Amino acid sequence: MKSFSTGFPAPMTERRRFLAALALLALPLSARAQQRAALSPVPGVPPAPTLVLPDMDDKLVDLARYRGKVVLVNFWATWCPPCRKEFPSLGRVRKLFKPADFEVLAVNVGEDPETAFSFAGATDFPILFDRDSPAMARWRVNGLPSTYVVDRQGRLALRAVGGREFDDPAIVEQIKELLNRGRTR
Numbered sequence: 001m002k003s004f005s006t007g008f009p010a011p012m013t014e015r016r017r018f019l020a021a022l023a024l025l026a027l028p029l030s031a032r033a034q035q036r037a038a039l040s041p042v043p044g045v046p047p048a049p050t051l052v053l054p055d056m057d058d059k060l061v062d063l064a065r066y067r068g069k070v071v072l073v074n075f076w077a078t079w080c081p082p083c084r085k086e087f088p089s090l091g092r093v094r095k096l097f098k099p100a101d102f103e104v105l106a107v108n109v110g111e112d113p114e115t116a117f118s119f120a121g122a123t124d125f126p127i128l129f130d131r132d133s134p135a136m137a138r139w140r141v142n143g144l145p146s147t148y149v150v151d152r153q154g155r156l157a158l159r160a161v162g163g164r165e166f167d168d169p170a171i172v173e174q175i176k177e178l179l180n181r182g183r184t185r
Contacts, residue, residue, distance in 0.1 A: 037164070037165075037168045037170040037171065038168075038170040038171060038174060039147070039149060039158035039159060039160045039164070039171055039174055040158065040159055040160065041157065041158060042148070042155075042156040042157060042158060042159050045151070045155045045156065045157055046155060046156055047154060047155055047156070048063060048073075048148070048150045048154050048155060048156050049135075049138040049139050050063070050064075050138060051063035051073065051105070051107075051128075051135055051138075051139070052064075053107065053128035053129055053130055053135055054128065054129050055126050055127060055128055055129070056113050056116075056117060056127055056129075061105070061126055061128055063105065063150065063154075064154070066103055066105075066150075067152070067153075067154050068152050069100070069101055069102060069103050069152060070097075070101065070102050070103075070149060070150065070151060070152060070157075070175060070178045070179050071102070071103045071104070071105060071149070071150040072090070072093070072094075072102075072103070072104045072105070072147060072148075072149050072150075072166065072175070073105045073107060073139075073147065073148045073149075073150060074086075074090055074104065074105070074106050074107065074145060074146075074147045075107045075109055075130070075135075075136060075139070075141045075144055075145060075146045075147070076106060076107070076108060076109065076144055076145045077108060077109050077110060077111055077144055078108075078111060078115055078116060078118075078119040080144045080145060082144075082145055082162060082163030083144055083145040083163070084119070085163050086145060086163040086164055086165060086166065087106075087119075087120065089164070089165045089166040089167050089168075090104050090106060090123075090125060090166055091104075091123060091124055091125065092166070092167040093166035093167045093171070093172065093175070094124060094125050095124070096167065096172060097175065097179065101179050102175065102179065103125065103126075104125040104126075105125065105126050105128055106120070106123070106125060106126070106127045106128065107127075107128045107129075107130050107135060107136075108127055108128065108129050108130065109130050109133060109136055109141075109144060110130070110131060110132075110133060111129070111131075112129075112131070113127075113129060116129070142161070143161050143162070145160075145161075145162065145163055145164075146159070146160070146161050147159065147160045147161075147164065147166075149174070149175065149178065151178050151181070152178070152179075157178055158174060158178070
């Protein structure tokens with residue numbers, strides 16, 4: 001906005017600065033919200049890295065044993081606000097599909113089972129522990145939460161960095177596509 005007296009832009013008041021910043025954020029937020037609903041394809045669909053970690057009972061769980069299923073692998077921690085927000089949706093999305101076809105593996109990063117259990121309680125999907133972060137390094141996780149969807153052939157098909165609601169219709173549709181694509185006829 002130009003000043004009538006000088007022709008130069010009018011000085012920004014605090015209120016005007018706030019409204020301008022809000023206007024700049026409003027458009028990207030709606031676009032980001034739509035974009036964040038879905039998961040991104042992993043270019044080249046490479047093989048999933050090795051994932052063998054202890055569960056709450058200290059039994060080793062190996063991703064390779066889930067071959068033939070679509071597996072959502074979620075890296076999280078209790079101190080991470082977006083992780084805490086999205087965590088309930090992991091259980092909800094798991095219930096939408098047959099256990100013979102789909103599984104969720106929640107990989108807690110750097111915490112002990114007591115800390116994770118005090119947050120997660122009893123879940124209907126495995127919680128694994130990457131205490132010293134070797135899996136996080138192999139999977140090239142740079143931020144939490146990070147999620148990968150592994151197809152029936154053991155390849156990285158989809159990924160997301162940042163929080164999601166995994167029972168969102170866009171994500172559910174992506175999982176259905178993977179389930180149908182890999183179905184043996």
